[in-house]
Amino acid sequence: MTTPAVPAPAANGRAPLLSLFSLGKDYATPVLDDVSLALQPGEVLALTGENGAGKSTLSKIICGLVQPTRGHMLLGEVPFHPGSRRNAEHVGVRMVMQELGLVSTLSVAENLLLERLPQRAGWLKRAELHALAVQQLAKIGMQGIDPAMPVAQLGIGQQQMVEIARNLQDDTRVLVLDEPTAMLTSRETSHLFEQIALLKARGVGVIYVSHRLEELQRIADRVAVLRDGRLVDVRPMAGVREAELVQRMVGRAVQEHGNRARRAAxxxxxxxxxxxxxxxxxxxxxxxxxxxxxxxxxxxxxxxxxxxxxxxxxxxxxxxxxxxxxxxxxxxxxxxxxxxxxxxxxxxxxxxxxxxIGLVTEDRKSQGLLLPQSIRVNATVSDLGAVSRAGWLQMAKERRITRRLVDTLRIRSQSGEQVVSTLSGGNQQKVVFARWLHRExxxxxxxxxxxxxxxxxxxxxxxxxxxxxxxxxxxxxxxxxxxxxxxxxxxxxxxxxxxxxxxxxxxxxxxxxxxxxxxxxxxxxxxxxxxxxxxxxxxxx
Structure with missing residues (x-):
């Protein structure tokens, strides 16, 4: 299918809810190029592609976290160029990020209502705060959570649910969900999908970023595929075969892991x-x-x-x-x-x-990676003895091992010296994995x-x-x-x-x-x- 050069109008002739025109973003190299796309009112638009394809960058541009190098956007028929996340939220464009944005030292209730805390004469009305928080938590099936509990005491999956609840506001017009179910069980996922159905009924547009193709088939109306920073396909989700979608995402055949016999333990x-x-x-x-x-x-x-x-x-x-x-x-x-x-x-x-014993942790950002350091440092730190002699690092050997790990795991990067914090979330996860492959x-x-x-x-x-x-x-x-x-x-x-x-x-x-x-x-x-x-x-x- 050919990619539309400009966003198409809605079937009823009304302007799309959100329109993107030739968006691009450059860092050392272009990471997003010439993306034109439209989101209709009451639509769930799935956005998928390989790690590093540009999905998170595009999402962050829409929500004011990243400024585009070129191109422009319309919200309805009004020019839309948010300078910050707060600017985007002020006009109803919200995002649940893959990396959580909660304040760990505050309570669940304070995180949920951080920008609209109920106050009187400068004093926080805690009873009202907790009552509002309970209502917000109930929307996503978390009635058993104490709203006064510090959010840091929750598991990462529960924190993900709090982050989702925080963005289910009445004034939301566009909601971007970046891998929202990555840490959720089927029960929590069902609660989320129920909320998405309610948002659709209100005319809210949802951009749903995910690698879980079976979820996209359940929830999405259309799917847009990014590869190497470019939009390569946009089509209705109905009738799309998973194998066909994978081929468009990666541009190569992918080995399938189907039914297998039990290994001989x-x-x-x-x-x-x-x-x-x-x-x-x-x-x-x-x-x-x-x-x-x-x-x-x-x-x-x-x-x-x-x-x-x-x-x-x-x-x-x-x-x-x-x-x-x-x-x-x-x-x-x-x-x-x-x-x-x-x-x-x-x-x-x-x-x-x-x-x-090695551990691939569930929270790569705070527990798994040295974010300011390079891929090389992160991948080999688990066994420095293998890349050193008499207490001195053997840089040539370290770089050779890093190249092998990068190639094995297909880590999308400029080189082994690239700082890990600049990688996409999925490629950061691969670096965590590389560390333990090195350790054996x-x-x-x-x-x-x-x-x-x-x-x-x-x-x-x-x-x-x-x-x-x-x-x-x-x-x-x-x-x-x-x-x-x-x-x-x-x-x-x-x-x-x-x-x-x-x-x-x-x-x-x-x-x-x-x-x-x-x-x-x-x-x-x-x-x-x-x-x-x-x-x-x-x-x-």
Missing amino acids: GPALLRARGLGRAQVVRDVDLDLHAGEIMGLAGLVGSGRTELVRLLFGADRADRGEITLYAGAAAPPGQVEPPTRRVAGNWRSPMQAIRAG CKVLLLDEPTRGVDVGARADLYAELDRMTDAGKALLMVSSDLRELMIMCDRIGVMRAGRLVAVFERGHWSDQSLLAAAFGDAGVRPLPSPSSSAPTPAVQS
């Missing part, structure tokens, strides 16, 4: 028994085996991330034991179990890393590893995970995307209220059974946990 490499911390993780028993991927599902706040943090030493366990065994290099299917306990109950992430850990913990990653890059990451399991590594993958877990995992555990309540083997799960376990359906009968399908290690002190 080797001996247990990591074992947790009775692991707990306060009430957030309660008495978890868990085995991770060489040559397999175990998934971890559950609702937001179920304790998935908290369990991963305990396994990595980022939080200190109150009770229970973690044990790491030798034998990470053993291939899958090995019948002789490892016999040597090498580490356990580490007190810090550094101890866990030295023992052979025995056990890799992955907390929402494909958050904000496009379909092409996701296929590359999946292939790398397959390579790791083929080499005898043990992987634990936390994901809010059940489809992803069912594609990649050999076993899926379900967390609820801090407990590991069920473990399903490949071939014995479904969307319904996983969701039933997450919601506490008493009729669910999971398989035993931990799995007894692999050899049990003989412990020697």
